[in-house]
Amino acid sequence: MKLELLLSGQLFFSALVTGAVYVLIGLGLNLVFGTMRLLNIAHGEMAMIGAYLAYWLFALWGVSPLVSMLLAAAVTAAFGAAVYKGIFRGLLASNMTLVRLEANSLLVFLGIAIILQNAAILIFTGSPRAYQYMDTMLHVGGVALTQNRLIVLLVAAVIGVLITLFLRFNIYGLAINAFIQNRQAAMMMGVNVDKIQLMAFCVGFGSAGLAGALLSMLEQVSPYMGFSFTIIAFVMVILGGLGNVFGGMVAGLLLGILETYGVAFTSPSFQLVLIYGVFVLVLVFRPEGLASMGRRL
Amino acid sequence: MGLVAALFAAMAFVPALGNEYLRSVALSLAMWIALTESWLLLSGLTGYLSLGHAVFYGIGAYVGVLLWGHVPLWLAVIIGGAVGGASALLVGFPVLRVRGPYFVMLTFGLAELVKYLVTWIEAGLGQYGRIVVGPPSLNTLFYFMLALAIAATCLTHVVSRSRVGYALRAIRENEEAAETAGVPVVYFKVFAFVASAIIPSMAGVVMMMRTTFFEPAAAFDPVVSFTIITMAMIGGRDNASGPLVGAIFLAIVSELLWANWPQVYMIVLGALLVSFVLFARDGLVGLLLQKRKASAT
Numbered sequence: 001m002k003l004e005l006l007l008s009g010q011l012f013f014s015a016l017v018t019g020a021v022y023v024l025i026g027l028g029l030n031l032v033f034g035t036m037r038l039l040n041i042a043h044g045e046m047a048m049i050g051a052y053l054a055y056w057l058f059a060l061w062g063v064s065p066l067v068s069m070l071l072a073a074a075v076t077a078a079f080g081a082a083v084y085k086g087i088f089r090g091l092l093a094s095n096m097t098l099v100r101l102e103a104n105s106l107l108v109f110l111g112i113a114i115i116l117q118n119a120a121i122l123i124f125t126g127s128p129r130a131y132q133y134m135d136t137m138l139h140v141g142g143v144a145l146t147q148n149r150l151i152v153l154l155v156a157a158v159i160g161v162l163i164t165l166f167l168r169f170n171i172y173g174l175a176i177n178a179f180i181q182n183r184q185a186a187m188m189m190g191v192n193v194d195k196i197q198l199m200a201f202c203v204g205f206g207s208a209g210l211a212g213a214l215l216s217m218l219e220q221v222s223p224y225m226g227f228s229f230t231i232i233a234f235v236m237v238i239l240g241g242l243g244n245v246f247g248g249m250v251a252g253l254l255l256g257i258l259e260t261y262g263v264a265f266t267s268p269s270f271q272l273v274l275i276y277g278v279f280v281l282v283l284v285f286r287p288e289g290l291a292s293m294g295r296r297l
Numbered sequence: 298m299g300l301v302a303a304l305f306a307a308m309a310f311v312p313a314l315g316n317e318y319l320r321s322v323a324l325s326l327a328m329w330i331a332l333t334e335s336w337l338l339l340s341g342l343t344g345y346l347s348l349g350h351a352v353f354y355g356i357g358a359y360v361g362v363l364l365w366g367h368v369p370l371w372l373a374v375i376i377g378g379a380v381g382g383a384s385a386l387l388v389g390f391p392v393l394r395v396r397g398p399y400f401v402m403l404t405f406g407l408a409e410l411v412k413y414l415v416t417w418i419e420a421g422l423g424q425y426g427r428i429v430v431g432p433p434s435l436n437t438l439f440y441f442m443l444a445l446a447i448a449a450t451c452l453t454h455v456v457s458r459s460r461v462g463y464a465l466r467a468i469r470e471n472e473e474a475a476e477t478a479g480v481p482v483v484y485f486k487v488f489a490f491v492a493s494a495i496i497p498s499m500a501g502v503v504m505m506m507r508t509t510f511f512e513p514a515a516a517f518d519p520v521v522s523f524t525i526i527t528m529a530m531i532g533g534r535d536n537a538s539g540p541l542v543g544a545i546f547l548a549i550v551s552e553l554l555w556a557n558w559p560q561v562y563m564i565v566l567g568a569l570l571v572s573f574v575l576f577a578r579d580g581l582v583g584l585l586l587q588k589r590k591a592s593a594t
Contacts, residue, residue: 037398039398039401039402091575099344099397102398103344103398104574104575104578106346106398107526107530107570107571107574108570108574108575110348110523110526110567111566111567111568111569111574112571113567114566114567114570115563115564115567115568115571117563118559118560118561118563118564118567119560119564121560122561227409227519231406231409269416269420270417272409272413273410273413273414276407276409276410277410279402279406279410280403280407280410283395283399283402283403283406284391284395284403285391
């Protein structure tokens, strides 16, 4: 029976879907952390905001989450821009040491996360919400799957590819990449620091909002969902390597598979133990990421 | 230091007033002082910001509820402290290798992991909450907590002025340089970690007897960690009298808001954290000193 579960296409498919959403969430955190060394603890909160936006637009006016996800991306990107202009532009421009900057920005993000989470509880109450959208069953090659999962997988893949292309071929994307690799050198090459940082904030926050809206099609929406997504995104950044988009994708898919199979073989109540367990193990034993596996002696 | 002694002396007379409400406020004030002073010993001096001190408080509470009825309070408090200190010693070596924002996230992740593990274990045992039957009187608990607050304040004060304190600050400013200069950084860091874990665990035991109902989600509530950090930031990071100011300030806010509007309290907490990190890096004490200096010149 366990073997059957292991080989079931259904389970693999659902692992893939979870992984794809994780990839999207991790991508955004990696951009902000990679370019500026700012660890956005409020990252998961952006996904929460996106999820609530999609939920309410659907519940009130029947707006398709595929439309509202764009709005979610826009809203959270705007929030990113506001936070950057209001707080972090000044912080980054000050002559603080990197250690101080990292610690201070982390605490500021923590404060923002706390504020957003509790504002969400005040406004929406703490009880989880869910809606049904395109949940008809499809049968593809003997595997039964719901339509919405397929859509989420496709959309996440498309967005992931788009962001990768942006980083590879677009001039701004290349500049972000250069920033991740070597900030000083990029600045000397005449990269517009302010513009790139603003862009990283917008793309980073926006992709998290979009991922949250997508996720709301599959899972319950609650004000408490943010922290675990931040943790998941952080695991991906570490496993995949700082600023390494491809590595992050592999790590996200791995994590999705690990979580789905882990929960299938134990119990849903084990899910959070699993996520945080992986997180702690990764940080303690492999803080330099998977890519350096062979290189380290 | 005279003011600090006067504060504790004044607190010792609170039970004589006989007012139940005042005593419970004084109890929680003493608890926050004990927790924040202990936190400062590690994070204020070494710069390793712990976002997971709730875990020691929770461990203490768990030990307390398991032991109550079998041993007297003072023994339970000592055992709680020993268990907390031993856990810190156990994880200290691997955890303290991790630095900067990674360390912050790791401590948060570890605390959450322990919370979900205990939840999972308790659910496996068929326990959905445990109750303390026949707890000690409020006065007894208050004196225990006051002793812990005084002990924590003295410990942090003494350590920060000792050679160890200078070594810990050297680690904060530049760990490589400290190591090169011959400071055994690993042992000092682990020492600070263990020392900062013991009193919060003891405080957990005492507070357990006050709340009387054990539930993992409440005992290991990350809000405790957030509150500690915010109190320390309000108080200023590198001064044993700072946490007193921060704790008094926040305990008043919490008394006014927590019971009736917990979300509003959290939002205020987040806003305070953000504003103190951004605008008053040396805390309220620093602000006052600055004013005095400005008016003197």
